[in-house]
Amino acid sequence: MIEIFHVSKTYNGRVALDDVSLKVDKGEFIFLTGRSGAGKTTLLRLIFRAEVPDEGQIVVNDRNLAHIAESRVPYLRRTMGFIFQDFRLLQKKTVFDNVAITLKVVGMPEGLMRPKVMNALRLVGLDQRQGALPSTLSAGEQQRLCLARAIVNDPQVLLADEPTSNLDAQLSAEIFDLLKVVNLRGTTVVVATHSADMVSYLRRRVVTLEDGRVMANGTAEA
Ligand SMILES: Nc1ncnc2c1ncn2[C@@H]1O[C@H](COP(=O)(O)OP(=O)(O)O)[C@@H](O)[C@H]1O
Ligand SMILES: [Mg+2]
DSSP: EEEEEEEEEETTTEEEEEEEEEEETOOEEEEESSTTTTSSSHHHHHHSSOOOOEEEEEEEEEEEESOGGGGGGGHTTTTTTEEEETOOOOTOHHHHHHHHHHHHHHOOOOOHHHHHHHHHHHHTGGGTTSSSSSGGGGGGHHHHHHHHHHHHHOOOOEESSSSSTTHHHHHHHHHHHHHHHHHTTOOOEEEEOOOOHHHHTTTTTEEEETTTTEEEEEOOOO
């Protein structure tokens, strides 16, 4: 599903990833941990093809990202959802429109869009707030909205970058429970997180990065 072969990435001489290899199976749910600056965001962005590696290869759904033309990148991204650390909601658009935008950009007709958006909003418990503006939502609701936006297109892969960094323990657990539901529906999930609590709560495979290298790769101990 996701295969990373000896990937390195440097920013102006600063090493973000150093010879990283990693395999994530279809339907798996893994955590990416490591302190700030370890390379977690860089790795997610490479999988999303928002960046390209200096060295190494990345294969997602049997497609080698190095061989995908720039013009085909939007098609690749349709198979992936991304939850950003800093939400990136459209503040002047409604809850409904913030989710619908994912489908609009891929050219889905309005008639097909509505039921899909409402399904995604229902999953995250925001269907009653479809007409609200993001600024009127709590932090937990805003992150649930980001989740709805990321999964409305039924992605094969969901990438989440510290999705609970702005949330307390209870709201974080809600988000992780939702990520679990998404995973049970067949989506491969990769979550970068600082939260040791969440890692032990879900007990999934944990890949730990340190200074851009994989330091540990195994199932979390309780
Ligand atoms: N766009 C960028 N420009 C310059 N340096 C960057 C950029 N993105 C990441 N880095 C550097 O790469 C390293 C890894 O960063 P990052 O992937 O954001 O780590 P993490 O998400 O684990 O905190 C850090 O040293 C960071 O400063
Ligand atoms: Mg980061």
